Amino acid sequence: MRDLGFRTLDLRGGGRAEDPSTWRGLCSRAAGLEGEADAAARAIIADVRARGDAAVCELTSRFEQRTLTPEQFEISREARAEAAARVSPDLRAALVTAAHGIRVFHETQAHADTGLEIEDVSLYSRVAPLRRVAVYAPGGTAAYPSSVLMAGIPAKVAGVPEVILVTPRAPDVVLLAAEIAEVDRVFQIGGAQAIAALALGTATVPRVDKIVGPGNAYVTAAKRQVFGLCAIDGIAGPSEIVVVADATADPELVAADLIAQAEHDVLACAILITDSEPLVPAVIAALTRQLGDLPRAEIASQALREHGAAVLVDDVAAMVAAVNAYAPEHVELLLADADAVAKQITSAGAIFVGAFTPEAAGDYTAGPSHVLPTAGAARFASPLGVWDFVKHTSVLRLGRDALAAQAPAIARLARAEGLEGHARAAELRLRETT
Amino acid sequence: MRDLGFRTLDLRGGGRAEDPSTWRGLCSRAAGLEGEADAAARAIIADVRARGDAAVCELTSRFEQRTLTPEQFEISREARAEAAARVSPDLRAALVTAAHGIRVFHETQAHADTGLEIEDVSLYSRVAPLRRVAVYAPGGTAAYPSSVLMAGIPAKVAGVPEVILVTPRAPDVVLLAAEIAEVDRVFQIGGAQAIAALALGTATVPRVDKIVGPGNAYVTAAKRQVFGLCAIDGIAGPSEIVVVADATADPELVAADLIAQAEHDVLACAILITDSEPLVPAVIAALTRQLGDLPRAEIASQALREHGAAVLVDDVAAMVAAVNAYAPEHVELLLADADAVAKQITSAGAIFVGAFTPEAAGDYTAGPSHVLPTAGAARFASPLGVWDFVKHTSVLRLGRDALAAQAPAIARLARAEGLEGHARAAELRLRETT
Structure with a gap:
């Protein structure tokens, strides 16, 4: 059996047993500053600004090898309905189940006006939905209908009258998800050119108030650059999980959840933090076994090798400190006292408490959005929620x-x-x- | 008397009497895309990233002609207290009055956890304050202690344990405002180098979770570029007011409020929208008269000439449509039925209703923050508020x-x-x- 190459960092006793800079390196993965994609995105935005639809067509042809006229940008209601009807009933039922959970949860987030009236003073923060938002769904290796639900439903719960799905690839199941999420319009454009068109508006693509949803490096760079012309949800980096486990955890579950993260992408980060030395080899053995017949074993293995680690720490307090330093997108607590530890975690996108709450439940059905802050942004950013789709206006009367x-x-x-x-x-x- | 040069745009009858592109031009002032300052900001951020405090010192010397060692970045508690004590009692009393109004209003915005428990499912959006935020206060022609209150107090109401004021110039009254706002630390650094230091952290400057408050073009460019390393509040452009007035409005009040906006800055925008043709010359006459002995008459005149306009429209519906198209930072309603019109305004940072609610009250004492979305961002962005200083975390247990x-x-x-x-x-x- 080939060595998996899953690193172990021993930070016990103050981390002296191992170069602690390794852990600091894993923690400081900020996707913040500009990268190579920025110059390309800048040129694309300038082109779309100058030439509108014509630029979108040409860039789509160049980058995606798709011939598209402006009349074809939008998928008609009829074509959407036909596509949705082709999806198998069991998959439709699963999407409806997921949508129900997402809707019920987000309805608890509904915002209300706040303010006060004292004598002849009336001061309010009035809350209103944004008028038009775009949900970007990447093409790439997998089409994720779940992401359409996870972004579209909170927008609709917020009351946004016009939600536009924008995606370079719209397979039937994605169009069905759009229908279930009550998405109003669907445009089959993608990349930085789609972001530019949405932020600036073209003859065919309406200008939107906000663009949400992750994309590739060019999409991310373009979103950062149009911030100010419209709102954006954040700078998305690779997906991440930290599994916090003690001696009571089942190594098979730990391994399964690390793999579920790692199979997303070779850049995905899957990290185990534990105070149980025997757990580490047990998890590594389980990882190796479970990868055996996994369809995406190659991707998952590479991610585990390059971005994964088992981190050994002294005790529960050190586990909490390590999680808060990393500020993961997802953290799973497989601990004897998971509820108490959950209260101490201050920086994470989503916390999954206990053995029956796999991250996969959060990805699909549980309810909270799976669009979460990555790359340490959980220090300051929130999961996608109803708050993303409303704005406040101060109203003053003296x-x-x-x-x-x-x-x-x-x-x-x-x-x-x-x-x-x-x-x-x-x-x-x-x-x-x- | 020299002609003020305050334009009149006649958009009545569908706007055919005048080139409607002029109004569209005024509306599409988005400060969104990159400008000249971006390349400079990029180089400054790279320098601070590479050299830390040494870069901050050198850039401060180069751009601000100030010699500063890292030990001098932070103003000690003792020096702050001494400075605050030097401020006259009447100015202190005015700041305390303003702080009280701001605090009372923002306490109505306090956020609570939301979520649900159904059978063996528990799903929450947990709300918590950010840990460390920076309030940037520009140096420039005027030091604005009011802005320290308007950003610092919402942060403290949100529960942020460490609020840092960062400003290239900290006169006594600004340090007093910091004391009243319960600001924890004060750093006398500024410009893009201060933004870089706050986003990245240096040996002396702590890394923050969010940077709020407006600055010059370099500060704004740097904020956009560090977005993702930390949160920022938005892309600030020049300040703006739209005064919506009908035949019942007092032209002296209209003029006074246009001038109060225009005196900020030669780039400030002050626009009158009215359905009353006789109001326009009356306002222009009042503007001319009131500018006569205004200390900042030159700045205000230039702003009115270059960025001001009186816009004549057909009726109340057209006034509302024009305001929503412009999406102003401030809109003032001097109308017979101001309350009804206020309800129809969907895009504005703050709405000032009726003749006794001058924008100046909102700038200082009324309570809502005067840090507001500019450049049309009121389409999608909110006033600075408690929501800016909290984050949500999803907590799932099945x-x-x-x-x-x-x-x-x-x-x-x-x-x-x-x-x-x-x-x-x-x-x-x-x-x-x-």
Whole structure:
């Protein structure tokens, strides 16, 4: 049996047994700064800005070897319905089950106006859905209908009137997912040119308020560059899991969940953190066994070898500290006291508690969106949710008494900031109506 | 008297009386795509990444003609307290009044966990404050202590344990504002080098989770580029107001509020939208008169001439449509039926309703943050608020029955997506424990 090449980092006793920089290196994987794709994305955006639909057609031909006229960008309602009807009933039923879970969960996130009324003052943060958003779904090795549900349903729960699915490849099952998610329009364009068209608008592609959903490096670079023209959900990096397990964990489950992550992509990160030294060889043995007949064993093996690790730490406190330092997209807790540890995890996209909560449940059916912050962004970013599809507007109304009470402070501060016009705008109102 | 040069656009009767592209031009001011400052910001970020504090010192010397050692980056608690104590009692009282209003309003925005428990399923979006955020306050022509309150207080209401004020210039009143806002640390660095240091961390400058607050073009460019390493609040453009007024409006108030906006900056936008033809010359006359003895008359006049306009439309519906197309940072409603119109405005950062709600009240004392989306971003972005300083984490826990109920759908969807490992991870748990 070939060595799997799954690293073990021993950080016990302060990590001196092993170069701790290895763990720091795994933690500092920020997909933040610009990469090679940025210059290409910049040129593509400029081209779409200058030439609109014509640029989208030409770039689609060049990068995707697809001939597409602007009339073909959008898939008609009829074609969508026909495609959806071709999907097998059992797969449809599975999508409906998933959609139900996602909808029920996101309905708990509904936002309400906040504010106050005191005497003649009324101050509100009014919440309203965005008007038009795009859900980007990548083409690539696999078409993920689940991602259409995971982004489209929260948008619809938020009340977005026009949700557009944008994808370079729209197989029947993806179009069925769009139907179940109540997506309004579907455009079969992709890449940085699709992002540019959505942010700027073209004759055929409507300008949107926000673009969500992960894509390849060019899509990601383009999203960063159009941020400001429209909103975006974040900078997506490779998918990640940290499985936190103690001596009570079943090594087969640990291995299965590491593999489920690793099979996504050769760049996927699958990390075990444990305080149980015997668990590590047991997990490695299980990994090797389970990879034996896995269809995507090659991808998973490469990911485990290049981006995986078993990290040995002293105790529960060290496990928690390691998770919070890594800020993983997914963290799974296979621990005797998983609930208590869950409360101590402050940086993670999603926390899966206990042996009956595999990450795969979160990927499909449980309810919370599987569009999650990656690359350490869980330090500051949230899962995709209803909050992504609403905006707030401040609404202020003062009566005369309130303005009279505030005017001296307004005028004093305005003059301290050298803004005499501000002071006068407040004072003038009181002079005139005394 | 010299002509003010305040344009009038007549969009009545469908706007044929005037080239409607002028209004579209005013509307499409998106500060979205890259500009000249981006290349400079890129080089600065690379330098700070490579050399840390040494780069910050050298760039501060080069761009700000200030000699600063890393030991001098942070202003000590003692120096801050001494500076704050030097501020006059009346200015302190005004800041305390403003802080009170801001705090009371933002306390209404407090976020709570959401989620559900059904049988053996528990699903939550857990809300927690970010751990460390930076409030950037520009140097420039005016130091704005009000902005320190408007960003710092929402962060503290959200529960952020470490709020850092970062500013190239920290006069006493700014340090007093920091004290009143309960800012934890103050760093006197600025520009793109400060943004880079905060996003990456240096030996002296701690890495933060989010950077908020407007800055110059280099700061803005740097913020966009570090987005992903940390969160940012948005891409700030010049400040804007649209005053919507009908025949019942007092032209002196309209003029005062346009001037209060225009005095900020020669790039500020101050626009009147009205259905009252006689109001326009009355406002222009009032503008001319009020500018007469305004200290910042030159700045305000240039802004009004270059970025101001009076827009004549047919009726209230057209006023609403024009505002929503422009998506202004601030909109003021000086109308007979201001409350009804406020409900129809869907894209604005803040809406000021009625004659006793000057935008200046919102700038200082009323309560909602004056850090607002500019450049049309009100289409999709929100005022700075408590929501900016929290993140959500999904917490999932399924029992055996719930997983058993979901497993067929999980497995069916996983296999449809070519992810056999996902299917097995769910099924294994049920096999093992039957």
